[in-house]
Amino acid sequence: METERICVIGIVQGVGFRPFVSRLAHSCHIRGTVCNKGSYVEIIIQGSKSAKEQFVNYLPRKAPARSAILKIMTEQTDLPPFPDFSIIESAAEEGDVFVSPDIAICDDCKKELFDSQNRRYLHPFINCTACGPRMTILDAMPYDRERTSMAEFPMCSRCEYEYTHRETRRYDAQPVCCPDCGPKVYILDGTKRGREAIVAARRALSSGRIVAVKGIGGYHLCCDAFQDDTVQRLRRLKHRPAKPFAVMMKDMAAVRRHCHVPKGAEPVLDGHEKPIVLLEKRPGSTLAPSLAPQNPFLGIMLPYTPLHLLLFTYDDGLEMPEALVMTSANTSGAPICHDEEEARQELKCMCDAILSHNRRIRLRADDSVVDWYGGSPYMIRRSRGYAPLPFFYGREKGTVLALGGELKNCFCLARDRLYYLSPYVGDMADVRTVQALRDGISRMKTLLGIEPSCVACDLHPRYNTTAVAQEMGLPVIPVQHHFAHILSCMAENDWESPVLGVAFDGTGYGTDGTVWGGEILLCDGHEFCRSASIAPFWQRGGDAAAREGWRIAVSLIASLYRQTDEAAAVIDALHLCSREERQMQFFMAQQGLNSVVSTSAGRLFDGVSAILGLARQSSFEGEAAMQLQFAARRWMKRHEPVGKDPVPPQKENGRWILPTGKLVRYMAEEKLAGRNQDFLAYAFHEQLARQISGACLQLSQETGVKTVALSGGVFQNTLLLSLCEQSLKQAGLMVLRHHLVPPNDGGIALGQAVYAMANQNR
Numbered sequence: 001m002e003t004e005r006i007c008v009i010g011i012v013q014g015v016g017f018r019p020f021v022s023r024l025a026h027s028c029h030i031r032g033t034v035c036n037k038g039s040y041v042e043i044i045i046q047g048s049k050s051a052k053e054q055f056v057n058y059l060p061r062k063a064p065a066r067s068a069i070l071k072i073m074t075e076q077t078d079l080p081p082f083p084d085f086s087i088i089e090s091a092a093e094e095g096d097v098f099v100s101p102d103i104a105i106c107d108d109c110k111k112e113l114f115d116s117q118n119r120r121y122l123h124p125f126i127n128c129t130a131c132g133p134r135m136t137i138l139d140a141m142p143y144d145r146e147r148t149s150m151a152e153f154p155m156c157s158r159c160e161y162e163y164t165h166r167e168t169r170r171y172d173a174q175p176v177c178c179p180d181c182g183p184k185v186y187i188l189d190g191t192k193r194g195r196e197a198i199v200a201a202r203r204a205l206s207s208g209r210i211v212a213v214k215g216i217g218g219y220h221l222c223c224d225a226f227q228d229d230t231v232q233r234l235r236r237l238k239h240r241p242a243k244p245f246a247v248m249m250k251d252m253a254a255v256r257r258h259c260h261v262p263k264g265a266e267p268v269l270d271g272h273e274k275p276i277v278l279l280e281k282r283p284g285s286t287l288a289p290s291l292a293p294q295n296p297f298l299g300i301m302l303p304y305t306p307l308h309l310l311l312f313t314y315d316d317g318l319e320m321p322e323a324l325v326m327t328s329a330n331t332s333g334a335p336i337c338h339d340e341e342e343a344r345q346e347l348k349c350m351c352d353a354i355l356s357h358n359r360r361i362r363l364r365a366d367d368s369v370v371d372w373y374g375g376s377p378y379m380i381r382r383s384r385g386y387a388p389l390p391f392f393y394g395r396e397k398g399t400v401l402a403l404g405g406e407l408k409n410c411f412c413l414a415r416d417r418l419y420y421l422s423p424y425v426g427d428m429a430d431v432r433t434v435q436a437l438r439d440g441i442s443r444m445k446t447l448l449g450i451e452p453s454c455v456a457c458d459l460h461p462r463y464n465t466t467a468v469a470q471e472m473g474l475p476v477i478p479v480q481h482h483f484a485h486i487l488s489c490m491a492e493n494d495w496e497s498p499v500l501g502v503a504f505d506g507t508g509y510g511t512d513g514t515v516w517g518g519e520i521l522l523c524d525g526h527e528f529c530r531s532a533s534i535a536p537f538w539q540r541g542g543d544a545a546a547r548e549g550w551r552i553a554v555s556l557i558a559s560l561y562r563q564t565d566e567a568a569a570v571i572d573a574l575h576l577c578s579r580e581e582r583q584m585q586f587f588m589a590q591q592g593l594n595s596v597v598s599t600s601a602g603r604l605f606d607g608v609s610a611i612l613g614l615a616r617q618s619s620f621e622g623e624a625a626m627q628l629q630f631a632a633r634r635w636m637k638r639h640e641p642v643g644k645d646p647v648p649p650q651k652e653n654g655r656w657i658l659p660t661g662k663l664v665r666y667m668a669e670e671k672l673a674g675r676n677q678d679f680l681a682y683a684f685h686e687q688l689a690r691q692i693s694g695a696c697l698q699l700s701q702e703t704g705v706k707t708v709a710l711s712g713g714v715f716q717n718t719l720l721l722s723l724c725e726q727s728l729k730q731a732g733l734m735v736l737r738h739h740l741v742p743p744n745d746g747g748i749a750l751g752q753a754v755y756a757m758a759n760q761n762r
Helices: 017-027 049-061 107-113 157-164 195-206 228-238 252-258 306-312 340-346 431-448 464-470 481-492 549-560 564-573 579-591 601-611 623-638 660-672 677-703 718-730 745-759
Strands: 003-011 031-036 041-046 068-077 085-087 185-187 211-214 219-224 246-249 276-281 297-301 323-328 353-357 369-373 376-381 390-392 399-402 412-415 418-421 454-458 476-479 499-509 515-523 528-534 537-540 595-598 650-652 655-658 707-711 734-736
Touching (some): 003 049, 017 031, 017 085, 049 068, 107 306, 185 195, 195 211, 195 219, 195 306, 211 306, 228 323, 246 252, 340 353, 369 718, 376 745, 399 745, 412 431, 412 745, 418 745, 454 464, 464 476, 476 481, 481 499, 481 745, 499 601, 499 677, 515 677, 528 677, 537 549, 549 564, 549 579, 549 660, 564 579, 601 623, 623 677, 623 718, 655 677, 660 677, 677 718, 707 718
Parallel strands (some): 399 454, 454 476, 499 707, 528 655
Antiparallel strands (some): 003 041, 031 041, 219 323, 276 297, 369 376, 390 418, 499 515, 515 528, 537 595, 650 655
């Protein structure tokens, strides 16, 4: 009898693929086996020619919804007859590995969760082959229970029956469990367990207290999203005066009551990833104003674990709010807490109780955050639900590790064409986050079976990520920050030809030792040329300048006027700072103290925000720039934008310079003349976009390159992104932008890895 061996490559582990294959084989009268091989699923089939053809035809068409088949390879082999079809023990083999992200609770499990006749009624860990934890509980591939943190919970006889019988929904579901054999919830360091613990947490939340809740990838700090006093208390405890809190809403009906849901966003909000989606608040919403001060948007997500659902709905008679704050549980700068030791050390002082459980989290995973742009998600933070799904790019061979950025850190492991971005790690200024980076790299190397031959990092010599790279004992490949941004955009769009890369962000170490951040680079996969930038200015005050936009505003204005008295008069008239602060800034300028030349677009936004009286300083990264964007959007809601021609740059010392100095002067003078600040905020965005397109058009005419890639944290600003896209396309240029890789520093590890892969042997 002819036997066929089928190798299925893709997201086919942890998504119910083997039980699906077993059921399909049974229905097609096929005998044989299926097993995980670490990097693929192997299927052996025997049967009639028509039965095998039917099986192979149905395999990709009827595959589980959470799977993603990338390739199917079939070959003839010679094996003795099989008596039936069975799932056999997995075996690890070399090759490409595809680890399933964690999957939000499915509709079938949700129904069972609230069915009082079901044996898993109100079970906080209900799951099946189509949903539940995956990456965050995984120790190693292939994906089997014994290589997950569920190995600590032996199945009871009833769960084992479901696990071993193909007619059940939990056939071969690795995390399967029930109230008799699964993990348990409890109040940490308290006496309440199981039902009592959940009721205690719900009672605390409904009475205005703060509870830390352990989820799939870490803990959240949770409270009633309608009680402003409680939200403000959480802000004080977390030392987070203004940065928006994420909100979890009970269901889509609650979301629609409080927010505008753009067309196409509902399937993403309520899909199997369930990210945080930035939505505009509805006027008249009774949600606490302190959730997102001076911000028209809220980060909204729906419950994605059974425990989350039970916080909203339980049979205890308590009335619960339909919206809860659900913000990452960590101290400022530290990674999300993921075990009880960290929770005890860091969270006790921030909450009134900790609702925990004894299923271990192997790899931290914060919530993913997406904006909505152009009818689809626009990634801000890529983590739970998306990581570590790989990106395909290039034709190079090798294994590399890229350590990513100092802020919003994610790392990237790559083998040949596959690039695996890690879940979000955090900001590297904190030693705990640096250790979380080391731990995450170690675990991901094991999961993916990748042993890198080199390590890429940022060009900055004093970054903690650079120090981690140097301690690894591997060849180190430094990559200029903005070049990495553009390469990440090229890789996401599978683009290998040269581009004009517009990299606009806060801070990046330039090859000349100055601060870059408003750059247009001529790039390919091997090298770049700094072809244009915004007008350089002096950035004074060290790290304080990144937080206090008024310092940038003073520096910008001082450079625009020949006479110090004239500049001082403008600064005073704009109320940018006190007389003493102004004199100190002028003294630093005269003495050259704590000053560096900068082309940071992020700082330019901060300075203009201060000039227009929108935000003198920022309590979190990007706050002043956000206020500038929100003001511009307010004007747009009342007026029809008028398109204008690109603004040509001027050449200085071999580099094209965008006339941003003139734009700053216009902002200051029009503000003093009494022009509406919302109009000026819009004019700043519109004119900057015209300057960008003008420089790109000039460079395109010089080089023949007609493709522009937009990247960098400033392009989180979807208004600027939209205006740039429109202006560039009107000029006849093709535009590449990000989609599911963040434009901010959370995406640069991909670009670093691409560069290292292409240049590792140079």
